Amino acid sequence: MKRLIYLPIVLSILAFAACSSKVATITEEDVEELRVDYNKGNLETIENMMAIYTDPTQPIETRIAVLQAMAETKHPDAMKIIHDFMAQGVGLNYGLLTATASALTANPTPENVEAMVNGLISAQRKYIEFRTAVMAKLETTNITLQVEQLLNVYQTEKENYALMQESLTRVLGSAENDKVVPILINIAKDRSVSVTVRSLALEILGKKQHPLVTKTFIEMLGNPESQQQIKDFALQAIGDIKQADVILALLETFNAGKDEYFQMTEILTRALGNFSDPVVVPTLVEITQSAEFPLKTRKDALVALTKFNDPEIFKQLLPMMENPRNYVLFDEMTAMASALGDAEAFNKLRQKAFEAQRKAMVTP
Incomplete structure (x- = not known):
């Protein structure tokens, strides 16, 4: 110098x-x-x-x-x-x-x-x-009086290690190179890694278009030890998944734990609304018709079905409108009839609505 x-x-x-x-x-x-x-x-x-x-x-x-x-x-x-x-x-x-x-x-x-x-x-x-x-x-x-402080050091080291893993996972996720996909998959499967980091790895993988990702998710769905991890991931990031087969597999897998299931279904329903593949129609119809699901979830499913602009879907859903409890879906059904541009569909919907009102008046 x-x-x-x-x-x-x-x-x-x-x-x-x-x-x-x-x-x-x-x-x-x-x-x-x-x-x-x-x-x-x-x-x-x-x-x-x-x-x-x-x-x-x-x-x-x-x-x-x-x-x-x-x-x-x-x-x-x-x-x-x-x-x-x-x-x-x-x-x-x-x-x-x-x-x-x-x-x-x-x-x-x-x-x-x-x-x-x-x-x-x-x-x-x-x-x-x-x-x-x-x-x-x-x-x-003599560290007799410092035990609590030393335990704090231990906890801090654990937290620092977890933060390092999380940061490293995020950096790997930002890389466009497909070479990082197997690394992220290994992180997601490694049970010695914290659930938070493994879920983050899954979230990042869900946004990458790579054949290994779909294969890995399906494999993990079949493994009971991995299902909770997939559930945690899906609750946070399922809306970003683009593979229809993964979403449908998730929907079938998480039919346990009522509150969690409803929350999961709501997220999955919104995600399914992005697909035009008819394979998702039966699932959306089932959600719309079932009074067990929260109203918001049923409305989301009905909105998603409207995008198919299919008269057969409307006919399949129409009978449920005779039930007074389903009158809360009248606006969404009206929107579907409007999208079809079919005057007869409007008339049939009104008839079902009148029938629902009649039943409501005679039901104690």
């Missing part, structure tokens, strides 16, 4: 500091002057910026400001300093490391991505070394 070639204002600060036997403190205003000077063509100021950035005695705000100024220049020496700082986890100043990662993300070359990954590994290794050293020291002390 070359010696600093300070600007007049920086020189004045250093001169004052030398007289007072103190380390010069560079301010954000000083950094701004360096940035402006560089943009005016004084390229030597990049040396000043790099020195300030790597100086651990400078305020963190100043170092972040100079980091941002350096990143703007895209000067090769400056980018090398930023790259090395990240890759080596220098100083483990997480605020500065996070800002450095942001600067590298703005220029996501393979080298910079590798630097960020290496930075994670380096920072984790240094933390583990620190943790191990502290724990070794604790072994030589």
Whole structure:
């Protein structure tokens, strides 16, 4: 590293500091002057910026400001300093490391991505070394009164590990490369991984168009140990699944646990509404006709059936309108008749509505 070639204002600060036997403190205003000077063509100021950035005695705000100024220049020496700082986890100043990662993300070359990954590994290794050293020291002390604190450490480590798994799963999910699909499948099947992370892996897989995904879901549906996991996933993300066979298999599988089943069916019904395949019609008709399901779910199913614009579906549903309890579906049935554009359908619906009213008056 070359010696600093300070600007007049920086020189004045250093001169004052030398007289007072103190380390010069560079301010954000000083950094701004360096940035402006560089943009005016004084390229030597990049040396000043790099020195300030790597100086651990400078305020963190100043170092972040100079980091941002350096990143703007895209000067090769400056980018090398930023790259090395990240890759080596220098100083483990997480605020500065996070800002450095942001600067590298703005220029996501393979080298910079590798630097960020290496930075994670380096920072984790240094933390583990620190943790191990502290724990070794604790072994030589009387920790009777610190048991609760140590249990907190244990719980924190578990939570940190779970968060790491979750973050890693999300990163894998953001990758468009199909190579990540088998990895996500392994995470979803690994019973040693937390349910939250496994469900997240399933959620991400549900959004990927890959033949292995459908095959995996069907296999897991046949495994009792996996059904609860699939259920948790489906409750959160079934609306994003595009494979009709997966949705239909889910619908048949989760006919247990009334409250959960109703909640599941509501989500599945909305998802089924996105399909034009007639194979889903019987299921939607059954949901619409059954008074066991919540009203909202039945209405969703009826709206989904309307999209098929099929007179036979209307005829199949019409008899249920004689029941006064089903009058709550009159508006949706009217919308279906309107979509058909059939005046006779309207007349038949009115007749059923009158019959329902008559039954309601005579029923005690």
